[in-house]
Amino acid sequence: MNFWETITGSDLTREWKAFEARAAALPVDHKEAWDELKFSLAVPGDFSGRKLMPILDGVLGLLEEAAAEGQSARDVLGDDLAGFGAALTGGQGSRTYRDRWREQLNRNVARKLERLGG
Structure with a gap:
């Protein structure tokens, strides 16, 4: 990753598109679970895209393995x-x-109130 990709986030966009392409190949119930999970994982605001991507990758991998095993x-x-x-x-x-x-x-x-009051 170069400086420009870090600043613009283009690497995250590329990675996100790859996730969506992988998810499109999942069975319907797995795809629905992916859609629900990616929303619920993004809700906690303590994660930036760079911290969230490995978690999303792991979840998608788990769904792919489950689909491959017929679960x-x-x-x-x-x-x-x-x-x-x-x-x-x-x-x-x-x-x-x-x-x-x-x-x-x-x-x-x-702090401002302390300065004004005392």
Whole structure:
């Protein structure tokens, strides 16, 4: 990866297109599980694209293996796909970017108020 790809994210776009091409070859129930999981994995805001790509690659690989062995996606991943995604990303209640921004804003406001008040 060169500097330009890092700045523009073109490497991530290329990798994402490769994921979607692999997912298109999956059976219908596996494809539906992939669509649901990629959404639930992207929701925790503590992941950038570069940190999320290896997780997505692993999930897609798991779905591909399950399809090759004739197992349904639900047999491999369970019925709670959102819970599976949350477990992969650190579980429910993990800190997100929004939490960090809120903490930073609160610190900045507290600092400004200290300067004004004392």
